[in-house]
Amino acid sequence: MWAGNRMRLTVILIFCSLVAWAQPKTKAQLQKEKQENLQKIKEVEKILDETTQQKKNTLGELNALNQRIRVQENLIGSIKSEMDLLDREIATNNGIILALEEDLRKLREEYSAMLFAAQKANNSATRLTFLFSAESFDQLMMRLRYMRQYSEMRKIQVSAIKSVQSELSGQIKQIESKREEKNVLLNQELAENNNLNSLKQKQNTLVRNLAKQERTLRKDLEETKKALAVLDKKINEIIREEMERVARESKEKSSVNVALSSSFEDNKSKFPWPASGFISQRFGKQNHPVLKGIVIQNDGVNIQTKENEKVKSIFEGEVRYIAVIPPFGNSIIISHGDYFTVYAGLKEVYVKKGQRVSTNQEIGQVLSNAEGISELRFQIRKNTTALDPQLWLRN
Secondary structure: OHHHHHHHHHHHHHHHHHHHHOOOOOHHHHHHHHHHHHHHHHHHHHHHHHHHHHOOOOHHHHHHHHHHHHHHHHHHHHHHHHHHHHHHHHHHHHHHHHHHHHHHHHHHHHHHHHHHHHHHOOOHHHHHHHHHOOOOHHHHHHHHHHHHHHHHHHHHHHHHHHHHHHHHHHHHHHHHHHHHHHHHHHHHHHHHHHHHHHHHHHHHHHHHHHHOOHHHHHHHHHHHHHHHHHHHHHHHHHHHHHHHHHHHOOHHHHHHHHHHHHHHHHOOOOEOOOOOOEEEEOOEEEEOOOOOOOEEEEOOEEEEOOOOOEEEOOOOEEEEEEEEOOOOOEEEEEEEOOEEEEEEEEEEEOOOOOOEEOOOOEEEEEOEOOOOOEEEEEEEEEOOEEEOHHHOEOO
């Protein structure tokens, strides 16, 4: 009987293990994710503090605050996922506890029946009668073995009861520990939700203040568009010159160019970021964060970062262009075969035109503008076609 109960309990435990295995993220993964979000919050807070030191109520401050809110929401999501996992584990423990309690009840019933049978045959006369009523010596030996086995079975049953009681006690302790852990997470979630509400209030206030500066924002936008037009024109000129140069080169040099292009393509979604920070303006068309009805076109991504942040080449290549384009400071174009990377918004440049650079080599230092915003404009192009850098950079 105990074997049947043990089999049923084993099946339940295997099922629970399979359920846990099927979960999308483990507890360790969720806790790691939570720590990563906390680290990102520190980084964004530093960028936000630096942005507001020079001047308050700027688009840079709004970008940093928006990112701070996104990371805060991710943190809360991690906490909720960890609580969901605990709920599933608690439910699993409850299922195991119910199965163990049922097994313990049946084991006790079986043991009571065995004790009752043993008491009936407890006196010596009954045992002797049972033994000596055997019709043959072989039957006598069989009855002796039966009596020994019956005694052993009672010991095994006692051991099984103790084992199930110990397992049940362990499961109860586990569930109590998980409930305490969940209470800690509930308090964390409450505190982080309060932080999120406070951040959203700041965001609303900032948007209202920026809306009052519509004339200034429109003027800044027009100046940025003109500067971008100059930069894009120069990028296209450099790329066309490079394409013509490659076309004139020997077959040997052309094969090197093809190999570099192929290697660049093979690293899609694996490239290191050119600078730490966050995407303050993504690729393509998007609505202006404050001015209604205004659509912005970006041929790359803007990475808002810390003051004096070092900028690195994302891949090996050759520096083809360095120039100053106000208000973006220095700009660098690096060729990687048919591909080009553009780094605009540099205060200092560490490389020269024609220089070969390697992956992760420092090529310059980011510029901080008059409003205290440190932002790198980064592009990836295949010949003259602009590509979305977020699809190429490491997640």
